[in-house]
Amino acid sequence: MTVTSEGARSRLLTTARKLFAERGLDAVSLREIIREAGVKHATAIQYHFGDREGLIAAILATHEARVDTRREAMLDQYEATGIPDRRTIAAIMVRPLARELEDQDGRHFLRINAQVVQRPPPGGIFVDTGTSMWRWRRQAAEFLPPGAAELHTRYTALTFTTVELARRAGQPQHFDDQLFVSRITDVVSAIVEAPLSPETERLYTERHERHQQRDARRREALTLPQTPSNDRPA
Missing domain, CATH: 1.10.10 (Arc Repressor Mutant, subunit A)
Structure with missing residues (x-):
């Protein structure tokens, strides 16, 4: 080139x-x-x-690499202590992304990133969040109540973080974002550990049972003997 x-x-x-x-x-x-x-x-x-998707992916790539590097470093430190801490886990989600508020290119990235995360998947861009997000998911799982992982609690935490940071990035630049970032971290911490209500538990159980029944019907259909056709060539 x-x-x-x-x-x-x-x-x-x-x-x-x-x-x-x-x-x-x-x-x-x-x-x-x-x-x-x-x-x-x-x-x-x-x-x-x-194409357009390749252009968007290229815009995201440099910023995602920076965010991933920061999150990896925080995860290394967290895992080295061996002490589970819910708010630290929330901070590991929020703070590496929040650092992008510090310059205009980063603020543009945050606004684009929120759009990408909320794009419906088919036809959407695959969001390559790097190895750090997979490590974060494993660590966050320790604090999730039963059933919460299947209800996409970790994705909810990611969506909230990206949308709130994008909203902040669209405002005039603030001299100090520390309070804002701290509050987002509080909310993500609450999302991760939020218990399931009795209503949610009931609806979750009902859905699980419907899926089991559906799968059982499919298995049964696959094992039924096939009826030979009466059609014969003339």
Whole structure:
């Protein structure tokens, strides 16, 4: 890749990051990004990124790597102590992402990241949160009440974190975000350890029983002897 080509790629990333953050992932055309970036070639995005999804993935990649590195370091320290602590687990979710509030590119990333996390999966982008999130999930599982993992409690914690940080990133930059980040951490801590209410437990049990019955019917259908066809060629 030439120096000129690398410069065009960088301008496309910077422009797309800003426009996607401010207006939404599906509200900005690729042609507009190319024009705003001052890139002459109409197929520049296809050349550098393949398509819109590849462009978004490239925007996320650098920031996700930084977040992942921070979270890995916090997990290393947490696991080294060997002392379970719910609020520390919540902080390991929140604080590596919250550091992106410190500069404008990071704030754009947070607004884009929240859109990606909330995109419905089929057709959505796979969110590669790195190995740190898998490690975090294992550690958070220790605090989850029975059934909570199946009810996507950890995903709820992630969604709350990304949406709140994106909301903050869309506001005028604050001199000090410490109180805001601390409060998010409090709420994530509560989400992780929130007990299931009697109503939720009942509905969860009923759903589990329906799924068991459905699976039993499927197994039964697979083991039934096949009735031979009476159709014969003339």
